[in-house]
Amino acid sequence: MEIEELRKAHPEHWKLASAIRxxxxxxxxxxxxxxxxxxxGMADVATVLFKNHLKFDAKAPKWADxxxxxxxxxxxxxLIYALLYLCGDEQVTLDQIKNFRQSGALTAGHPENFLLDAVETTTGPxxxxxxxxxxxxxxxxxxxAQWGKKLVDHRTWVIAGDGCLMEGISQEAIxxxxxxELSNLIVLWDNNDITIDGRVSLSDKTDQRKRFEASGWTVFACDGHDPVSIDEALTKAKKAKGPVLVDCKTIIGFGAPTKSDSYAAHGSPLGDEEISRTKEIYGWEHGPFEIPAEIKAEWETIGTRGAEERGAWEERFAKLSAGKQAEFTRIMEGGVSKxxxxxxxxxxxxxxxxxPKVATRKASEMxxxxxNEACPETLGGSADLTGSNLTKSKGMEIFNPDNRKGRYIHFGIREHGMAAAMNGMILHGGVRAYGGTFFCFTDYARGxxxxxxxxxxxxxxxxxxxxIGLGEDGPTHQPVEHLAICRATPNTLTFRPADVIETAEAWEIAMTQEGTPSVLALSRQGLPTLRSEYKPQNLTAKGAYVIAExxxxxxxxxxASGSEVEIALKARDILQGQAIGTRxxxxxxxxxxxxxxxxxRKKILPPGAVRVAVEAAVRQPWDRWLLGERGREAKADFVGMDRFGASAPAGELYEKFGITAEAVAEKVKALL
Amino acid sequence: MEIEELRKAHPEHWKLASAIRxxxxxxxxxxxxxxxxxxxGMADVATVLFKNHLKFDAKAPKWADxxxxxxxxxxxxxLIYALLYLCGDEQVTLDQIKNFRQSGALTAGHPENFLLDAVETTTGPxxxxxxxxxxxxxxxxxxxAQWGKKLVDHRTWVIAGDGCLMEGISQEAIxxxxxxELSNLIVLWDNNDITIDGRVSLSDKTDQRKRFEASGWTVFACDGHDPVSIDEALTKAKKAKGPVLVDCKTIIGFGAPTKSDSYAAHGSPLGDEEISRTKEIYGWEHGPFEIPAEIKAEWETIGTRGAEERGAWEERFAKLSAGKQAEFTRIMEGGVSKxxxxxxxxxxxxxxxxxPKVATRKASEMxxxxxNEACPETLGGSADLTGSNLTKSKGMEIFNPDNRKGRYIHFGIREHGMAAAMNGMILHGGVRAYGGTFFCFTDYARGxxxxxxxxxxxxxxxxxxxxIGLGEDGPTHQPVEHLAICRATPNTLTFRPADVIETAEAWEIAMTQEGTPSVLALSRQGLPTLRSEYKPQNLTAKGAYVIAExxxxxxxxxxASGSEVEIALKARDILQGQAIGTRxxxxxxxxxxxxxxxxxRKKILPPGAVRVAVEAAVRQPWDRWLLGERGREAKADFVGMDRFGASAPAGELYEKFGITAEAVAEKVKALL
Structure with missing residues (x-):
């Protein structure tokens, strides 16, 4: 339909959508x-979604259901900022809209979940x-499955563009x-045929509908500018079994006289003249940032559409026992099991x-x-390495369409999709997610x-x-730089426990985090228990401690960390044997x-003594501790990896790359 | 077909395939x-491929065509080691087969291109x-397109498993x-329905044929154990237009009485008893590593099947002018243009x-x-950020099915697929590939x-x-840890040029590498030319140099590096103004x-003076230079990022995060 025709056919809808635009x-x-x-381009779809389908209450953006x-x-x-402002979100004021992308604004360049309650997840990549x-x-x-339909019964709606669907991670997700068979998932595809470089056909000619169908999705289509067509498609989508793709045929920059249907509308301001001509075409006679009161009022009615439903839900929730209420609230807020x-x-x-002498991956399983017994909110899995990652503890059932009470997920060979799904589970609330793969394949999941x-x-x-302790699988599977990568990433806890005790402590810390992800780097090879004297305190929580004075x-x-602590202790034996006091x-x-x-920190690393670190990885993260925050603290050296590994049995590789107690002792003596 | 039946129907094929197994x-x-x-599982397919279809000469694994x-x-x-040994590859001897996965063996756990000439690319991830x-x-x-069909006319064959097809990168590739429309590409899918965790259905129910068809591939299918069925499919595949998937229905661990068709055959030795029973079923009456002479001879005949064709090719090549021969050889060997x-x-x-004052991304375009003029072997592109990465220099034509002489590729929104394709182009020979995306999205391409x-x-x-100099797009797009990531990765040159001159020098170094990839980290924002005095030497080649004494x-x-060199120079002005001599x-x-x-290194960083580094990124890689290789060299501090960025104009972000000339000068004074 032409714009003129649409305006006339659906005048009320047109005003609502024009406000967004x-x-x-x-x-x-x-x-x-x-x-x-x-x-x-997506204002019409979003308007129909918010007006007729999305279950939400703008005044309670964190309502559980x-x-x-x-x-x-x-x-x-x-799009989302405009919707939130119009619906009466308390954070997104008109000033916030005017401060879009400015320092300190909640309306950041890309939507950030840590700035706005109503943003379910940060997006942009x-x-x-x-x-x-x-x-x-x-x-x-x-x-x-756990709490029943009266407490939990909602959908997840997604707006995705051609770029989202071209990225490999989308295939893992699909x-x-x-x-x-996630019937509660509906993806609205903004099928505008434009990417930053130009027409989609410059780089892709995938039949997306067929591709989704190939993975068991149901596909509907609509004219993404016709509210009736959109509404029909969304209504069907809600009734379908399994996940749904709605192919919304849209025009990017809809209505802009010279820039619509072109990459020119994608990533730059349209310019004052184009905006003014576009508004004319829309029949929108209001100044910049000006929304007529009656349109705002209509949007605010939409914004509280879910208030009644929320009230009913709260009544149902209030009927739960106090204990159940507390438990539901705890898991939704990410609280720690007592x-x-x-x-x-x-x-x-x-x-x-x-x-025991066990690999820390085995210790992790233990x-x-x-x-998993103490915390009923865990949902775990592995990217098809269950028997290697040892992520499936005893008695765990599989989560699948036949058993939604299962707490173990076969994520498939999809490291990136797994990591993103873990984010989604935790952001949803009610779940603490963990997932396993080989440490080297953090590369696949980095995004x-x-x-x-x-x-x-x-x-x-x-x-x-x-x-390299993994041995024969060789350098493609042997992390060398990955500890440096995780440690360089802000707000990430990178654990590399040395034995079963540190592994338990690392898990405890990871499970009590409120806002920080944890990476547990675990050995394939068996490691002795170094902390055979029981202490109730969590020594790992200090990050480093004296394990031998x-x-x-x-x-x-x-x-040292992880499997190399044992080597450091052996080096200490050598050095003490030569009357060199070694902590x-x-x-x-x-x-x-x-x-x-x-x-x-000074107590653990006092100045004076020479320092040698040993880790089967690159030196980069160690310099800080070797050399002291402000330098001049100590003479220091490092035993580790400065190249990729090799394929051979693990013990031979440690010899080959010189990561041995003898080498550590020699480095110490060279510094004295 | 049952094994018994197959053995009888195709006795010669059966022996050849059994040797592999x-x-x-x-x-x-x-x-x-x-x-x-x-x-x-794939021995039958591989046998038919090598016997009837693959153009190769085992004695000349690097023959260009x-x-x-x-x-x-x-x-x-x-599979590949067995094929190479049987075909008479000169590197893969029987001793190498016996030393599979052992220290120093060429037969590493996963095939490594740097160990064996006949391994086109390292695989495993x-x-x-x-x-x-x-x-x-x-x-x-x-x-x-450039050299004609007489010199270049070959195919690329791939054996891929369910795991390969579940990874997101496969979608980008497909x-x-x-x-x-790559008609020279044929993927043989080892459709054995087994992953490490068990049946594929545990984690996927994608109709792979339909998925490939959705992206314009032609799909054929065969019984992956019936040589006639395989041969028919491969014959059709060679004639098809566009890329081809051959769905080869196979049984993992084919013939093993208790472990075939199960994940038990995937990643562990079968055990002596199972092997002995399997060999019985095969009718293979030979000891471990024993290949009867007549079977070896037959395989060696296969191995030299392409010798004649190669001879004819060499005759055609010899007819080229000396200059053309030299140029073809140069580009195939990755030599540098004079x-x-x-x-x-x-x-x-x-x-x-x-x-000029230009962003280093603009400098890079210049x-x-x-x-691109000096080196006709470049093939460049971008993952749909051409206008941002500025990777398309003037006059470049687009490489697509209508113009194979184009030297610019719209890779699409596929960072991982782009990076892997770049590897493939360079490994193929004849091409130097470059590709662009936002630095932050190295995360997507890391694998x-x-x-x-x-x-x-x-x-x-x-x-x-x-x-953070990119400004408003915010923290999802602002690299903070990525310089540390690239620098932590062995055998990678990470360049962060400060101006147009260093950008030119970085490109020169990158273009002359024989065995090391380069990462050019380039600014969005404009930077002044700091090196306005022309020097023919490439100062960047030393890695660091004194830019102001x-x-x-x-x-x-x-x-400092990149955009922060300007800040360091301004800090120097402040300090020199206070009579603090600053290099x-x-x-x-x-x-x-x-x-x-x-x-x-000592000349550039002599001991004594205090040191402050400034880079809009995490400190981790700088400690080494701040503190000295063996510590005790200098008092030192750092100005940079210790958290994620934010969405705001770039200049404001530098202020907000305290990356300013004033802050640098203050740090210096605090150390003095």
Missing amino acids: ALAMDAVQKANSGHPGMPM RDRFVLSAGHGSM LGQGVATAVGMAIAEEALR GLAGMQ KLTNAIRKFKKEEAEAA VLGVV AMRLSALMKVPAVYVMTHDS AEGKRQAILM VVSMPCMELFAQQDENY | ALAMDAVQKANSGHPGMPM RDRFVLSAGHGSM LGQGVATAVGMAIAEEALR GLAGMQ KLTNAIRKFKKEEAEAA VLGVV AMRLSALMKVPAVYVMTHDS AEGKRQAILM VVSMPCMELFAQQDENY
Whole structure:
């Protein structure tokens, strides 16, 4: 339909949608940066969605049983900001709209979940929203199975662009959602045929409908500018079994006389003249940022459409027992199970006595038995390495369409999709998600792991096979730089426990995080229990501690993590045998050590003694501790990797790359 | 067909295929580690491929016009090792087979391109082989267009498993290949329905045929154990237009009485008893590693099947002019164009005079104009950010099915697929590939970028928008940890040029690498020309150099890279104004600086003066230079980022995060 025709056919809808478009054009123009074309193209779909379908209450953006709305095409952030302002969101004022993309504004360039309550997930890196939404839909299914339909019964809606669908992560998300038959997931595809470089056909000719159908999705289509067509498609989508794609045929920058249907509308302000001509075409006679009161009022009615439903839900919730209410609230808010600390202490006590020689991946499996019992909110899985990551603790059932009470997910060979789904589950609330793969394949998951950190999502990454110690699989599978990568990433706790006790402590810390993801780097090879004396305190929580004190005058301090703590202790034996007093510091988590006060850090790493660190990885993160925050603290050296690994049995590789107690002792002596 | 029936129907084929299976079982058993099931499942397909279709000469694995064979399911490495040994490859002896996965063996756990000539690309991280093969097929098309069918006319064959197809990168590869209509690309899907965790249906129910068809592929199917069915499918595949998927229905661990068709055959030795029973079922009456002479002879005949064709090719090649022969050899071997150095010098001279204030991404576009003219072997592109990355220099035509002479590729929104395709183009030979995206989205491409480094592929990554300096797009788009990530990765040159001159120098170095990828981290924002005095030498090649000397007694050394060199120079002005002698070191490439001899490094960073580094990124990589290799060299501090960025105009962000000349000067004074 032509614009003229649409205006006449649906005058009320047209005004509502025009308000979104006008705000998007004005805000991008004022900021002199941003993406007007997408909000202009999807305003009609969004209007119908918010007006007739989305279950939400603008005054209670965190209500547990709301529908989740994910703007996967996050560059079109003005779409969601305009919707929130119009619906009466308390954070998104008109001033915020006017301050779009400015310092300190809640209306950041891309929607940020940590700035706005109503933004379910940060988006911008393409494809992430779709994959995160799959996790939200999984969490909804899981909670519905546990708590019943009266408390949990909502949908996850996604707006995704061509870019989202071209990214590989989208395939992982589509495949996972299809296999899991997530009927509560609806993706609205902004099919505008434009990418930044031009027409989609420059780089892709995929039949997206067919591709989604291939993974078991149901596909509907609509004219993305005709409210009747949109409404019909969304109505059908809600009734379908399994996940749904709605192909919304749209025009980017809809209505802009010279820039619509072109990449010119994508990522730059339209310019004052184009805006003025566009508004003329819309029949929108209002100044910049000006929304007529009756249109605002109509939008605010839409914004409180869900208030009644929310009230009914709250009545149902109030009928639960006090204990159930508290438990539901706890898991939705990410609170820690009261059973956890005691359970971990009991485990530590038993294992300190038993002192097993086990790989830390095996230790992790043992701890998980305890964690999963103490914390009913865990949902775990692996990217098709269950028997290697040891992420499935005893008795766990599989989460699938036939058993939504299962708490273990076969994520498939989809590291990136898994990580994003974990983000989605945790953001949804009610779930603490963990997932495993080989540590080296953090490479595949980086995009979503970074978002865990940025979004303050306390996901737990169970990353096994953490060094050349994995042996024969060779350098493609042997992490060398990955500890440096995780440690360089802000707001991420990187744990590399040395034995079963530190593994339990790391899990405890990870499970009590409110806004920080954890990476557990775990060994493939067996490691002795080094902490055979039971202590209730969580020593790992300090990040580093003295695991063996120097006898006699302290001349050297050895630092190590994970499987190399054993090597450091052996080096200490050699050095003490030569009357060189040597302290060994176990450093399972550099980030936590950095957070300790200066006194503690100085106590563990006093100046004077020479320092040698040993870790089967690159040196980069160690310099800080070797050399001291401000330099001049100590003479220092490092034993580790400065190249990629090789394929051979693990013991031989440690010899080959010179990561041995003897080499450590020699380095110390060379510094004295 | 049952095994008994197959044996009888095709006795000669059966023996050839059984030789592969027997070697795979024996080698994995002896190594006590590895993956027997996949070679056993795909032995029939591989036999038919090598016997009837693959154009190759085992005695000349690097012959330019050979078909490329990529084992994307790299864990099945014994398949390729067995084939190479049987065909008479000179590197893969029987001793190598017996030393499978052992220290120093060429027969590593996963196939490594840097160990064996006949291994076209390292595989193991799933999906990479498929995506790399797309690059090989692109290179073949490009070279065929330039050099004609008489010199370049071959195919790329891929064996891919379910894991490869579940990884997101496969979708990027499938989409790119489909759009590019790569008729020379054939993927043989090992459709055995098994992943490590069990049946594929545990995690996926995608109709793969339909998915490939959705992206314009032609699909054929065969019984992957029936040589007639396989041969028919492969024959059809060669004739089809556009890329082809052959769905080869196979049984993992084919013939193993208790472990076939199960994940038990995937990743562990079968065990002596199972092997012995399997060999009985095969009718294979030979001891471990024993191949009867007549079967070996038959395989060696297959191995030299292409010798005649190669001879004919060499005759055609010999008819070229000496100049053309030299040029073809140069580009196939990755040699450097003789025109490059002079062209870069001329450019530097002109720009030193003009001294423009341009973003280094713009500077890169200007240099590319020179590079692309001097080096006809470049093939460049961007992951749908052409206008932002500025990777398309003037006059470049688009490479697509209608114009195979184009040298610019619209890779689509596919960072990972782009990086893998770049690897494939370069590994194919004849092409130097570069590709651009935002620096932050190295996260999406990491899997393939790491392989560039491991495989010694001199790809050039043009990574623009390299810090908070990109401004309003906010923290999802602002790299903070990515310089640390690239610098932590072995065998990678990370350049962060400060102005147009350093950008030219960085490009020159990147273009002359034989076995090291380069990452160019480039600014969005304009930067002044700091090196306005022309010097023919490439100062960037030293990694770091003195860009401004202290006046008076040297009390402080400032170090910086990229956009922060300007800030360091301004800080120097402040400090010199207060009579604090201050040297400024520009450090565009830490890795190259680390390679200089100790004298040079001491000359640039002499002990004594206090040191402050400034970079709009995390501190981790700087500690080494701040504190000195062995500590105790200097008092030091850092000005940079210790958290994620924010959405605001760039200038405001530098203020907000305290990355200013004033802050640097204050840090220096606090140390004095």
